[in-house]
Amino acid sequence: MEIEKEVKKITLGHEIGAGAACLKCKDKCEGFELHFWRKICTNCKCGVEDHDVQLESEENKKVGKLFEDTKYTGLIAKLKRDGVPSYRGNQFTVSIPITNVSTASTFIPGSSQTASTWMPSGSSSSAHAPSGHSPSSFDRSAAGGQHPAAPSLGAGSLSAAGSGQIRVSLVAPSPKGSVTAISSGPTDPTAVPARTDVVKSVTYEWAPPGINQSLALRYMELLPPDQRPIAGTAGADYRKKQMAKQLPDHDQDPERCHELSPGEVKQMQQYVRKYKDEALGVGDITLPEEIGQQAGNGTPGAGDKGDAVATVGKSCQQCQLPMKKGEPAVFAERAGFDKLWHPSCFVCSTCTELLVDMIYFWKKGKLFCGRHYGDSEKPRCAGCDELIFSNEYTQAEEQNWHLKHFCCFDCDCVLAGETYVMEKEKPICKPCYMKNHAVRCAACQNPIEPESQRVSYGEHHWHAEAQCFQCSCCSRSLTGQRFMVLQGMLICSVECKKKISAS
Numbered sequence: 440m441e442i443e444k445e446v447k448k449i450t451l452g453h454e455i456g457a458g459a460a461c462l463k464c465k466d467k468c469e470g471f472e473l474h475f476w477r478k479i480c481t482n483c484k485c486g487v488e489d490h491d492v493q494l495e496s497e498e499n500k501k502v503g504k505l506f507e508d509t510k511y512t513g514l515i516a517k518l519k520r521d522g523v524p525s526y527r528g529n530q531f532t533v534s535i536p537i538t539n540v541s542t543a544s545t546f547i548p549g550s551s552q553t554a555s556t557w558m559p560s561g562s563s564s565s566a567h568a569p570s571g572h573s574p575s576s577f578d579r580s581a582a583g584g585q586h587p588a589a590p591s592l593g594a595g596s597l598s599a600a601g602s603g604q605i606r607v608s609l610v611a612p613s614p615k616g617s618v619t620a621i622s623s624g625p626t627d628p629t630a631v632p633a634r635t636d637v638v639k640s641v642t643y644e645w646a647p648p649g650i651n652q653s654l655a656l657r658y659m660e661l662l663p664p665d666q667r668p669i670a671g672t673a674g675a676d677y678r679k680k681q682m683a684k685q686l687p688d689h690d691q692d693p694e695r696c697h698e699l700s701p702g703e704v705k706q707m708q709q710y711v712r713k714y715k716d717e718a719l720g721v722g723d724i725t726l727p728e729e730i731g732q733q734a735g736n737g738t739p740g741a742g743d744k745g746d747a748v749a750t751v752g753k754s755c756q757q758c759q760l761p762m763k764k765g766e767p768a769v770f771a772e773r774a775g776f777d778k779l780w781h782p783s784c785f786v787c788s789t790c791t792e793l794l795v796d797m798i799y800f801w802k803k804g805k806l807f808c809g810r811h812y813g814d815s816e817k818p819r820c821a822g823c824d825e826l827i828f829s830n831e832y833t834q835a836e837e838q839n840w841h842l843k844h845f846c847c848f849d850c851d852c853v854l855a856g857e858t859y860v861m862e863k864e865k866p867i868c869k870p871c872y873m874k875n876h877a878v879r880c881a882a883c884q885n886p887i888e889p890e891s892q893r894v895s896y897g898e899h900h901w902h903a904e905a906q907c908f909q910c911s912c913c914s915r916s917l918t919g920q921r922f923m924v925l926q927g928m929l930i931c932s933v934e935c936k937k938k939i940s941a942s
């Protein structure tokens with residue numbers, strides 16, 4: 440039974456994303472292949488998140504596990520089949536009716552560009568309008584389709600969280616006019632049925648839970664455009680990358696770590712329990728003028744006095760600028776209700792990246808992402824990226840390593856007691872260095888050993904020995920002498936230069 444489980448786990452881990460193309464290396468990577476203990480591709484050495492892999496269900500399970508046995512279980516739903524907790528992600532759908540052509544045209548800043556991104560009804564793809572200001576992807580769903588348009592102007596309808604997504608849909612009561620505006624693009628104008636109501640939609644892969652739609656949309660507008668989690672845009676890619684980087688699976692799940700001893704597993708479980716109890720939290724959205732009431736100790740009416748007051752006497756914990764009345768602000772329960780952040784300021788104090796899905800770790804008055812909270816608690820192995828729970832580990836090159844993971848980055852041989860070279864901050868064994876990285880001597884053409892003395896001049900290198908570092912003309916040793924370089928050739932004097940030039 441135990442063995443069966445073990446086999447399944449390893450197979451699954453190594454099947455995820457197998458063969459997927461690398462988005463960074465393109466053709467240079469033959470396809471994703473997980474290294475047996477590093478968390479990278481053996482072919483191109485990029486992470487799985489750099490490859491074209493759909494990690495959504497894996498990521499949802501990861502975050503589900505993170506919130507298991509915490510007060511945030513409301514964010515997860517147990518999968519019916521196997522009881523595995525899974526993050527619901529809070530994607531949702533918003534619909535807004537189009538009222539006239541001019542409204543529609545404000546959403547289509549470059550009609551030719553936008554028109555080409557139109558998706559047929561039912562397509563899950565979305566596109567990002569160049570304005571980045573308004574809900575920006577379009578859907579031609581009929582009003583009676585999957586997302587019935589709300590009749591109320593501007594407010595729209597909010598479908599339930601869960602597997603849905605925020606989708607802003609605009610439905611034109613005057614379809615003819617809207618169709619004209621849209622079909623001016625290069626795509627086939629006949630593709631737009633004249634009878635169909637025009638629906639404008641944008642799909643947010645995540646939105647702050649527990650708030651109304653207009654506040655959620657205002658929150659999105661306050662994020663940098665390239666960090667808004669709109670499906671099919673750079674913002675969605677950013678969220679995916681940060682999800683992998685900020686919340687490493689192997690920081691919470693011993694099964695995702697490589698060959699932990701029973702003692703290390705126990706240490707790790709205690710560590711996870713501790714951060715769930717003391718540090719982990721999810722940011723909430725509020726209005727600055729309301730936070731006093733939530734805390735129960737605010738100055739009464741402070742925010743309500745005088746309509747002209749734009750600020751509420753509170754400033755952002757990150758940028759120190761005032762919080763504006765009526766603008767969504769983030770607060771963190773662990774930090775206390777008196778602390779507020781602008782949505783774009785709710786960042787990790789170490790990497791300064793936007794905290795993905797507002798998931799934070801609070802420690803000593805600072806916000807951290809999961810990765811950097813882990814780094815503040817435990818050494819992290821620079822080889823396998825896991826936190827180190829054993830008492831013995833190696834410190835080399837100002838980094839920490841599992842004893843067995845201070846290995847050559849090229850061939851994985853163990854480097855303890857061996858000569859190694861740091862190449863781009865990665866340790867390389869001498870044979871791999873000589874084969875893959877060493878510079879060649881311009882005289883004898885052999886690679887120069889890492890420990891031997893060399894002379895470098897611009898792009899040229901020589902063994903610092905008489906038989907290599909010598910005049911190309913008269914063979915005089917140039918060690919300690921003045922020299923000049925002519926097309927990669929060493930020359931001792933003007934006389935030799937003349938002779939060489941003449942020949």
Ligand SMILES: [Zn+2]
Nearest residue numbers: 461464483485
């Ligand atoms: Zn790559």
Ligand SMILES: [Zn+2]
Nearest residue numbers: 461468480483
């Ligand atoms: Zn690769």
Ligand SMILES: [Zn+2]
Nearest residue numbers: 755758781784
């Ligand atoms: Zn701020």
Ligand SMILES: [Zn+2]
Nearest residue numbers: 787790808811
């Ligand atoms: Zn961070």
Ligand SMILES: [Zn+2]
Nearest residue numbers: 820823841844
């Ligand atoms: Zn390691």
Ligand SMILES: [Zn+2]
Nearest residue numbers: 847850868871
């Ligand atoms: Zn090697």
Ligand SMILES: [Zn+2]
Nearest residue numbers: 880883902907
């Ligand atoms: Zn040489």
Ligand SMILES: [Zn+2]
Nearest residue numbers: 910913931935
């Ligand atoms: Zn000479």
